[in-house]
Amino acid sequence: MAGAARPERADAARNRQALLAAARELHAEHGTEGLTLEAVAARAGTGVGTVYRRFGDLAGLTHAMVDSQEYEFQRGFLEGPPPLGPGAPPLERLHAFADAFVDRLEAQAELLAVAETASPRARYRSGAYAAHHAHLVSLVAELRPDADHAYLADALLTPLEAALHVHQRQERGMSEERVRAGVHGVVDRIARP
Amino acid sequence: MAGAARPERADAARNRQALLAAARELHAEHGTEGLTLEAVAARAGTGVGTVYRRFGDLAGLTHAMVDSQEYEFQRGFLEGPPPLGPGAPPLERLHAFADAFVDRLEAQAELLAVAETASPRARYRSGAYAAHHAHLVSLVAELRPDADHAYLADALLTPLEAALHVHQRQERGMSEERVRAGVHGVVDRIARP
DNA sequence: CTTGTAAGTGGAAAAAATTCCACTTAGTAT
DNA sequence: ATACTAAGTGGAATTTTTTCCACTTACAAG
Numbered sequence: 001m002a003g004a005a006r007p008e009r010a011d012a013a014r015n016r017q018a019l020l021a022a023a024r025e026l027h028a029e030h031g032t033e034g035l036t037l038e039a040v041a042a043r044a045g046t047g048v049g050t051v052y053r054r055f056g057d058l059a060g061l062t063h064a065m066v067d068s069q070e071y072e073f074q075r076g077f078l079e080g081p082p083p084l085g086p087g088a089p090p091l092e093r094l095h096a097f098a099d100a101f102v103d104r105l106e107a108q109a110e111l112l113a114v115a116e117t118a119s120p121r122a123r124y125r126s127g128a129y130a131a132h133h134a135h136l137v138s139l140v141a142e143l144r145p146d147a148d149h150a151y152l153a154d155a156l157l158t159p160l161e162a163a164l165h166v167h168q169r170q171e172r173g174m175s176e177e178r179v180r181a182g183v184h185g186v187v188d189r190i191a192r193p
Numbered sequence: 194m195a196g197a198a199r200p201e202r203a204d205a206a207r208n209r210q211a212l213l214a215a216a217r218e219l220h221a222e223h224g225t226e227g228l229t230l231e232a233v234a235a236r237a238g239t240g241v242g243t244v245y246r247r248f249g250d251l252a253g254l255t256h257a258m259v260d261s262q263e264y265e266f267q268r269g270f271l272e273g274p275p276p277l278g279p280g281a282p283p284l285e286r287l288h289a290f291a292d293a294f295v296d297r298l299e300a301q302a303e304l305l306a307v308a309e310t311a312s313p314r315a316r317y318r319s320g321a322y323a324a325h326h327a328h329l330v331s332l333v334a335e336l337r338p339d340a341d342h343a344y345l346a347d348a349l350l351t352p353l354e355a356a357l358h359v360h361q362r363q364e365r366g367m368s369e370e371r372v373r374a375g376v377h378g379v380v381d382r383i384a385r386p
Numbered sequence: 387c388t389t390g391t392a393a394g395t396g397g398a399a400a401a402a403a404t405t406c407c408a409c410t411t412a413g414t415a416t
Numbered sequence: 417a418t419a420c421t422a423a424g425t426g427g428a429a430t431t432t433t434t435t436c437c438a439c440t441t442a443c444a445a446g
Contacts, residue, residue, distance in 0.1 A: 036433085047396030047397050048397075048433085117314075124364070154361065164351060166313075189383050202422095229403085234427095240426030
């Protein structure tokens with residue numbers, strides 16, 4: 001998506017993997033609490049400076065932690081089999097997108113919530129959001145050619161915020177099915193011609 | 194809204210006001226950057242411990258900074274004149290709510306964004322969100338009695354996230370009018386019977 | 387092989403958030 | 417007035433994030 005800069009040096013790539021593994025281990029062992037940059041660096045056997053060079057900041061690290069799932073997800077809607085991928089009618093693809101998104105939220109909501117709120121606007125600045133947004137814009141454009149596609153794509157994505165999902169499921173006790181039904185209802189309302 | 198605990202001691206109330214004034218001054222002078230707890234405490238002539246005792250954490254402080262506006266806003270939709278307050282038909286009230294919300298976002302988006310992302314789920318845990326949500330639930334219930342009101346209220350509120358507003362207006366260059374039109378379109382789609 | 391150099395590194399230092407607690411004080415009860 | 421106590425206070429200490437830079441290293445070109 002971004003122009004590929006020259007590849008990382010071998011030692012840098014090695015450190016990136018070690019840091020990612022350390023972060024995943026710490027998260028598995030102590031949840032999002034124990035996930036301090038110093039602890040991650042220590043476990044990976046590097047200095048904290050390296051964490052910053054590889055990932056920019058805590059947002060970048062948490063982002064990288066969910067990135068393999070994100071990559072699969074993007075492949076799914078960009079070139080996977082229908083109805084998520086190309087081939088199905090746009091409204092079906094939107095529903096499939098919503099379902100796949102909720103799958104991810106169910107699997108990684110807490111970590112995604114940290115990634116999204118690591119800094120104000122972290123979610124909207126991310127490449128993942130841009131990719132999701134672009135995809136939804138193109139689908140909505142087919143269904144409602146005269147509407148403001150960019151705005152509607154945002155309106156479809158915001159209810160899929162990880163923090164909201166955690167709140168609905170944990171704080172408010174809504175079932176997964178109820179959330180899914182709600183999402184589909186909104187997709188239908190917003191995108192149907 | 195919460196059961197009133199015994200009132201603050203006079204000196205504590207004085208410090209609360211001093212801290213709030215200091216925070217507002219620093220924000221006016223240096224934006225959200227210069228808004229460190231130490232600087233706030235120093236300008237108010239207190240120790241940092243007092244900031245924590247009065248406001249809990251940074252989220253609490255930023256929240257308090259936007260609270261007088263929030264209070265006016267809640268009075269507006271709870272007991273103000275129609276169409277925002279009681280008296281107008283529910284769909285009109287929803288549109289008025291959306292407009293009033295955008296007014297606030299235009300005035301304080303940056304600060305609201307800090308408050309909302311001060312911690313994961315800060316937005317959804319806040320009393321303000323609960324009040325907005327309850328209000329929307331009651332309006333949506335009148336329009337779409339068979340729908341999932343709680344979910345739809347969330348779906349109406351998420352596109353009004355401060356971080357998204359900043360992104361749309363500043364990063365993406367959307368005009369205020371365009372955002373307003375988008376919001377009204379979504380309200381219509383989601384809430385119309 | 388050398389060598390040049392851009393990329394990478396660790397960890398000390400700075401900045402900021404948060405906790406903690408010995409001391410002070412406002413308000414109340416006697 | 418006096419004494420009591422729950423609330424409040426300041427700031428040092430702790431924790432974590434973030435910046436910075438002198439030193440090291442991978443690797444490409446000769």
